[in-house]
Amino acid sequence: xxxxxxxxxxxxxxxxxxxxWEVAATVVDPEVPVLTIEDLGVLRSVYVTDExxxxxxxxxxxxxxxxxxxxxxxxxAVTAAGHGPVRVEVVLxxxxxxxxxxxxxxxxxxxxxxxxxxxxxxxxxxxLDLGVRCPNCxxxxxxxxxxxxxxxxxxxxxxxxxxxPFDYFKAH
Amino acid sequence: xxxxxxxxxxxxxxxxxxxxxxxxxxxxxxxxxLALGDDALVLAQRLGxxxxxxxxxxxxxxxxxxxxxQLGHARNFLTYAGSAWGKTEDDLAYCxxxxxxxxxxxxxxxNGDFAVxxxxxxxxxxxxxxxxxxxxxxxxxxxxxxxxxxxxEVDYHLDHSVQWLLRxxxxxxxxxxRMQRGLDTVWxxxxxxFSADPHAEGLEGIAVxxxxxxxxxxxxxxxxxxxxxxxxxxxxxxxxxxREGHHSESMGLLLAEMQVLARAHPGAQW
Numbered sequence: 001x002x003x004x005x006x007x008x009x010x011x012x013x014x015x016x017x018x019x020x021w022e023v024a025a026t027v028v029d030p031e032v033p034v035l036t037i038e039d040l041g042v043l044r045s046v047y048v049t050d051e052x053x054x055x056x057x058x059x060x061x062x063x064x065x066x067x068x069x070x071x072x073x074x075x076x077a078v079t080a081a082g083h084g085p086v087r088v089e090v091v092l093x094x095x096x097x098x099x100x101x102x103x104x105x106x107x108x109x110x111x112x113x114x115x116x117x118x119x120x121x122x123x124x125x126x127x128l129d130l131g132v133r134c135p136n137c138x139x140x141x142x143x144x145x146x147x148x149x150x151x152x153x154x155x156x157x158x159x160x161x162x163x164x165p166f167d168y169f170k171a172h
Numbered sequence: 173x174x175x176x177x178x179x180x181x182x183x184x185x186x187x188x189x190x191x192x193x194x195x196x197x198x199x200x201x202x203x204x205x206l207a208l209g210d211d212a213l214v215l216a217q218r219l220g221x222x223x224x225x226x227x228x229x230x231x232x233x234x235x236x237x238x239x240x241x242q243l244g245h246a247r248n249f250l251t252y253a254g255s256a257w258g259k260t261e262d263d264l265a266y267c268x269x270x271x272x273x274x275x276x277x278x279x280x281x282x283n284g285d286f287a288v289x290x291x292x293x294x295x296x297x298x299x300x301x302x303x304x305x306x307x308x309x310x311x312x313x314x315x316x317x318x319x320x321x322x323x324x325e326v327d328y329h330l331d332h333s334v335q336w337l338l339r340x341x342x343x344x345x346x347x348x349x350r351m352q353r354g355l356d357t358v359w360x361x362x363x364x365x366f367s368a369d370p371h372a373e374g375l376e377g378i379a380v381x382x383x384x385x386x387x388x389x390x391x392x393x394x395x396x397x398x399x400x401x402x403x404x405x406x407x408x409x410x411x412x413x414x415r416e417g418h419h420s421e422s423m424g425l426l427l428a429e430m431q432v433l434a435r436a437h438p439g440a441q442w
């Protein structure tokens with residue numbers, strides 16, 4: 001059985017693929033610098049061709065402008081580690097989901113002041129979202145102040161208890 | 173296209189793998205992908221005009237975010253289409269004239285007031301939602317991948333426009349009247365969305381025949397409009413013909429603004 005964890009982080013089992021993976025996995029999201037691309041589930045695979053190493057990543061959102069920076073950072077990191085030449089490919093399928101975010105990623109996100117995504121909303125007659133916990137005081141007494149936020153992956157919330165506005169990493 | 177587009181030309185999304193494997197988009201599929209890309213691109217350009225002009229900061233951010241998602245869809249479709257002709261997304265976005273754009277006319281309609289934009293976005297989101305869900309099962313794996321990703325994003329756009337439709341429709345007398353006027357303004361362009369697409373012909377199992385999406389629209393839109401306390405518009409249909417390169421008066425100005433920099437400085441990089 002293929003578990004969610006395996007789909008989310010298809011880490012190679014060994015060889016040069018694993019060495020390159022571990023280097024690429026240190027690259028952080030330029031918009032949320034506490035998360036690595038491995039934490040996000042953006043790092044998809046590493047494979048070797050006759051022309052060199054290929055690292056595959058997937059964008060969080062179709063228009064995410066961070067993809068360009070991430071691609072450059074991977075190429076720099078992998079080359080600096082002596083594994084060049086490297087080519088970074090962007091793949092679209094399977095489509096990225098916040099369900100791929102690692103537990104350590106969620107913890108780091110909360111510590112950084114961004115509420116971590118809840119379970120994904122599924123199709124149904126009524127769409128219900130779970131309460132979003134304030135990363136500042138822990139209260140569930142929060143409300144959405146804007147459906148959209150500073151980046152594609154976030155919405156704006158405000159805590160009714162401590163009055164602190166905060167970012168929420170949208171379940172997607 | 174965003175300022176980052178130029179940097180991605182050599183390693184654009186998905187197309188490089190397709191080109192590398194020796195499989196470019198077949199001509200007919202490329203023509204279809206170009207039409208879908210134009211719909212998303214032109215709507216993104218219109219939404220982008222709201223940036224720094226929206227009625228409140230949150231909506232400035234919201235419309236900008238929706239525009240960014242739409243631009244992402246456009247880039248994917250145009251990159252894939254271009255693989256058939258050795259062209260980049262930028263070649264296609266910046267170096268075609270008005271009659272070469274295939275977008276349905278709804279997407280080029282001027283923003284009007286906020287209610288007109290919400291009405292246009294509501295119709296667009298209901299349409300894209302059903303289109304992309306269906307296209308996600310396309311026999312063409314690249315179209316399917318682009319659509320599956322886009323469908324998740326459009327779901328959120330739909331939520332946004334429905335919330336505003338309800339809020340304005342059930343709000344004050346002024347907001348209700350303006351929301352109704354917004355619907356009336358863009359409604360003439362609804363019919364075209366669900367008319368036959370010449371670029372989808374002969375692509376059974378690959379492209380989505382837009383006529384098959386009408387039923388979904390009719391089961392969703394009138395109900396939501398009624399829930400918002402508004403009435404179904406009774407405005408006559410516009411002439412249509414966007415897929416054949418026929419556009420309304422405002423299209424030229426939109427393209428001029430979108431293309432002027434790239435044409436004044438061909439090949440310029442940031």
